[in-house]
Amino acid sequence: MSLADRACVTGVGETAYVRGATRSAYELQFEAALAAVADAGLSPRDIDGVIPIGIVSAIAEDFIDNFGIPDLHFSAVIPHGGASPVMALQAAASMVASGICRHVLIAFGRNVSAASNKAGARIHAMPQFHYVTEFEHPLGNSAPAQIYAPMARRHMELYGTTVEHFGAVAVACREHAILNERAIMKKPMTLDDHRNSRMIADPFRLFDCSLESDGGAAVVVSAAEAGVDAPRPRVLIAGVATGHPDSPASITQRPDMTSLGLAKAAPRAFAMADVTPADIQVAEIYDCFTYAVIRQLEDMGFCNKGEGGPFVADGRLRLGGALPTNTHGGLLSQAHVWGVNHIVELVRQLRGEAGPAQVADAVLGLVTGYGDLGDGAIAIMRRG
């Protein structure tokens, strides 16, 4: 049995995205969850499956209590960082396709503004990072920017990928954020601005790094037939897959440092959806760092290995380009909410609700997730 077109997204919801939220991750998660449920035309007690996303926020029991859910059929926690939301689409689609659930809620919230919550500190409490914490953090390899940098450096040395290629990703995301009233970063950015931003972990400059921001975002995945009567246009999950890189908990030990879990997942998702990269009209690609977008485009087969740099140059990722990407501004310029915002944006694009950033006649698109040390996930969606 294939999962193709067996599930759909019926609801999406977001809070405002800010830096320095006064409300807790828990409150933000519930606000987004209620918005997504309302968008789906449902009552909170219609939810019969829940996948909470995040490190310190509401758990399944909290949804049962606060929503008055009489009979929750399924819950799960997916511990793969920024890959978790798209991985959750796979789990939710499986649950509704098998008839175990009818409406699965995926809900995220975070408030990372406290210094003690920033990435360089919080990852060392996570078991996925145990090798980093034991063998690399004591040497000063502490945060994602530093841990991922050798992947980008090796790509640059082997394939000639340049600072301008990284900059093309950052500039495209910023241009899209400027169109988005829900985005945090509004100041125009040029390639020179990118190059002149301060070095953080060579080769990553400040503008290669995603934001640390607060907010909540949520998605409701329903059985395909339940989406027919939903208030918004139906967006089907045509293909979905997850994958893990070799040596998933240590980039240092990875046989091919320039390959991510997405390289294993993408062929399965494209086969399930029965489409090719050339068919994709809009892409929301997990952009924890600019390099990650270039790498994932290669891993998905949009171009050959090593050609991701030239592929993103010349405006290909901009609105009006051949592959409009991160049309909401992404983690780099809209907000970092683990890419749940990428799912929300893809759904809005395919509904025709993306406002000034709408890609004309978009009916087929994809969203990726990238988590921890390179875990990957992809969902290909279509209006239908």
Next chain:
Amino acid sequence: MSEPVSRPSPPENALSAPYWEGLYRGELRYQVCMQCGTARHYPRLLCSACYDNRARWQVASGRGSVHSWTVAHYAYHPGFANELPYTLVTVDLEEGLRALGRWYGDGLAIGMPVVARIEQRDGSPELGFEPR
């Protein structure tokens, strides 16, 4: 003036204690499966070739070549703030394993021959590499 903050220490881990004991003595150690002889690093419970959990510890030559690197210009932990900038190098060891260490040298290039240099800092061993 605030007190200087110490660097982070590795958490206690019985599985890898022989690694740290070796580093303290100036040795870069790795696991070798007692069943099939496959080498592995970082330390882990099972041999992924034969699933045996018994391993002996062998001392690496320390020789290898550069796989990649990064230069830290921002301290994500206050214990490193007074060391910026510093370079971390990923090394392909002769034994077919990888190691991450501090870099003692100038320019870097993929494939550049290097050798381990283990320093003791405030009583804690630190793996590094230098040109050879």
